[in-house]
Amino acid sequence: MPPLPSIETTADGSATLRSSLHGDTYHSLRGAVGEARYVFIEAAFACSVANPVRILEMGFGTGLNAWLTLSEAEITGRTVEYTAVELYPVPVEVAMRLNYTADARFMLLHTAPWNEWTEPAEGFRLRKFQGAMAGVLADCDFSAIFDLVYWDAFAPDTQPELWTAEIFARVWEATAPGGTLVTYSAKGDVRRALQAAGFTVERLPGALGKRHMLKAVKP
Ligand SMILES: C[S@@+](CC[C@H](N)C(=O)[O-])C[C@H]1O[C@@H](n2cnc3c(N)ncnc32)[C@H](O)[C@@H]1O
Numbered sequence: 001m002p003p004l005p006s007i008e009t010t011a012d013g014s015a016t017l018r019s020s021l022h023g024d025t026y027h028s029l030r031g032a033v034g035e036a037r038y039v040f041i042e043a044a045f046a047c048s049v050a051n052p053v054r055i056l057e058m059g060f061g062t063g064l065n066a067w068l069t070l071s072e073a074e075i076t077g078r079t080v081e082y083t084a085v086e087l088y089p090v091p092v093e094v095a096m097r098l099n100y101t102a103d104a105r106f107m108l109l110h111t112a113p114w115n116e117w118t119e120p121a122e123g124f125r126l127r128k129f130q131g132a133m134a135g136v137l138a139d140c141d142f143s144a145i146f147d148l149v150y151w152d153a154f155a156p157d158t159q160p161e162l163w164t165a166e167i168f169a170r171v172w173e174a175t176a177p178g179g180t181l182v183t184y185s186a187k188g189d190v191r192r193a194l195q196a197a198g199f200t201v202e203r204l205p206g207a208l209g210k211r212h213m214l215k216a217v218k219p
Contacts, residue, residue, distance in 0.1 A: 002088050007097055010034075011208075015098045017062055017090065024154045026061050028184070030208040033064065033100065035184065038207035040065050040150045041072050043215060044182040050147040052079040056174060057150040058133050058162065060084035062098055063109045065150050070105070070124045079123040083146070085136045086128060089114075134167055142174035149174075149181035156187050163190050168197035175218045186212030 005017035005026075012031030018024070028035040045053065053073075057065055066082055073080045095110040108120035114130045129136045133153075149171055153162040161167070163185070171181060183190070186203055191214055194201045199216035206213040 004091060004094060007094070014100060015062075017094070017098075019088075019154070021088065022154050022158050024158050027064070028208060028210070030210075032062075033068070035207040036064050036068055039182055039184045039213055040152070041068050043204060043213065044148050044150065044180055045069055045072055046076075048147055048180065050176075052081050053147050054081045054145055054176070055083065055148045055150060056142070056146040056171075057082065057084040057152060059152045059154075060086035060089070060128055061152070062090060062100075063095065063106065064098075064100055065152060066109050066126065067100055067106050070109075070121050071101075073124060074121070079125075081125045082127070083142075084126070084128045085133045086130060087132050089130060133162060134170070137167070137170040137174060144173065144176050144179075146175050147179050149179070151181050151183035151185075153183075156185055156190055163187075163193060165193040165196035168194050168199065172197045172199060172218055177218055179218050181214075181216040181218075183214050183216075184210070186210075186214050190214065 003020035005019050007015050008018055010016050010029050010032045012034045014033040016025050016027040016032040105121050112118045112120055112126055114128050117125055117127045119125050156163040191201050194216045201216045203212045204215050
């Protein structure tokens with residue numbers, strides 16, 4: 001088992017984790033909630049008209065993206081089918097110390113069983129796969145089913161294998177026509193890898209003063 005991640009506080013007061021294995025933080029130190037809301041909710045979830053909206057997340061981690069999606073879906077009256085993949089699940093005792101909400105359903109996201117559909121909140125179905133993203137994409141029949149992909153891997157310099165044209169080609173196959181992938185990274189190599197996989201890629205202003213982020217659409 002990898003050593004436990006440590007908790008850090010970001011500039012907007014929200015917590016993040018630092019991976020003892022990779023050295024990276026799970027979010028921008030400028031604001032975990034601010035970044036997640038901007039990149040995944042405002043640039044993706046809020047722009048999608050699918051209902052139910054079927055989401056694939058690379059890296060469940062703290063559960064923050066799932067939580068913000070659940071909250072936004074509730075406010076906007078949408079239903080969600082959320083598939084998340086995680087190789088190194090955050091232990092429950094660490095998740096309990098994250099300061100995102102006092103709502104007990106946040107912990108239900110963490111305690112939900114792996115590898116099966118559950119419904120931790122009304123209208124929010126969750127399926128978490130424990131394993132490496134490349135293996136899950138290879139093993140599961142995700143043929144053109146996702147409306148949104150939250151690509152939230154550690155940085156390309158830390159985990160280059162999660163930002164290649166080969167893995168994005170698998171993600172492209174899993175994405176529905178018209179579906180969208182968003183990521184906080186705007187690295188040129190990432191943009192080219194997404195384009196090589198078949199996505200049409202747009203650079204958007206990034207979160208919290210970051211210059212750019214990427215939004216990639218499957219035509
Ligand atoms: C940048 S963090 C983001 C996590 C999450 N989205 C969040 O908001 O907390 C990246 C996540 O990817 C996970 N991860 C690393 N390598 C992975 C792999 N090969 N397959 C699936 N998950 C992986 C890490 O354990 C970590 O939880």
